[in-house]
Amino acid sequence: GAGVSQSPSNKVTEKGKDVELRCDPISGHTALYWYRQSLGQGLEFLIYFQGNSAPDKSGLPSDRFSAERTGGSVSTLTIQRTQQEDSAVYLCASSLTGTGKYTGELFFGEGSRLTVL
Amino acid sequence: AQTVTQSQPEMSVQEAETVTLSCTYDTSESDYYLFWYKQPPSRQMILVIRQEAYKQQNATENRFSVNFQKAAKSFSLKISDSQLGDAAMYFCAYRSARSGGSNYKLTFGKGTLLTVNP
Numbered sequence: 037g038a039g040v041s042q043s044p045s046n047k048v049t050e051k052g053k054d055v056e057l058r059c060d061p062i063s064g065h066t067a068l069y070w071y072r073q074s075l076g077q078g079l080e081f082l083i084y085f086q087g088n089s090a091p092d093k094s095g096l097p098s099d100r101f102s103a104e105r106t107g108g109s110v111s112t113l114t115i116q117r118t119q120q121e122d123s124a125v126y127l128c129a130s131s132l133t134g135t136g137k138y139t140g141e142l143f144f145g146e147g148s149r150l151t152v153l
Numbered sequence: 154a155q156t157v158t159q160s161q162p163e164m165s166v167q168e169a170e171t172v173t174l175s176c177t178y179d180t181s182e183s184d185y186y187l188f189w190y191k192q193p194p195s196r197q198m199i200l201v202i203r204q205e206a207y208k209q210q211n212a213t214e215n216r217f218s219v220n221f222q223k224a225a226k227s228f229s230l231k232i233s234d235s236q237l238g239d240a241a242m243y244f245c246a247y248r249s250a251r252s253g254g255s256n257y258k259l260t261f262g263k264g265t266l267l268t269v270n271p
Contacts, residue, residue: 069258078157078244078263092258125196140186140248142259144198 040145048151057113057148061130074124118152155180159262166235174230176245184250193241240269
């Protein structure tokens with residue numbers, strides 16, 4: 037697609053429910069990133085994919101968070117047994133490559149706002 | 154680990170005036186990239202300007218320019234002739250120039266909310 041697409045745009049869920057957030061990166065971008073943006077905070081790195089593998093999952097806050105990427109394209113971030121502190125905007129970004137001496141620019145989607153009641 | 158600090162949570166500027174947003178960072182590396190991203194209410198992060206650390210010349214993009222002071226680890230953004238559409242949250246970000254490992258990701262500051270007054 038022309039840009040990074042994320043869905044849903046907004047999600048309201050009840051505490052304890054599972055949620056899935058989807059990211060469709062720019063076509064041809066091999067690297068994909070998930071960030072979390074809480075109110076008044078900067079962007080917190082969650083996970084990075086190069087192709088279908090995730091070399092760095094160090095930012096996932098707990099084992100309730102997981103992510104996968106299939107076909108080197110679409111990625112899904114899953115949050116199990118949601119808690120109120122999970123409420124945030126989840127941003128996805130992609131880039132041409134995550135390795136090598138490149139310019140480093142990330143292209144972002146509009147994010148998915150998650151509200152846990 | 155690298156850190157990025159934006160000491161101004163909020164700034165305001167009159168339309169057509171100039172404003173400077175501050176950013177400092179901490180790193181032990183000599184080669185890296187620095188970025189300013191803009192996030193309007195639509196939430197989508199948009200790249201404003203990029204600077205490679207090995208370049209001494211400050212980057213410029215139309216009304217946007219940076220003052221990159223490598224020794225001081227400072228990377229400020231100057232917006233000239235401010236427009237109403239410049240109102241947004243601005244994030245400073247750092248990325249290592251090394252490949253592999255955790256070097257590819259961007260580390261962001263907490264942002265500066267810019268208000269432009271008519």
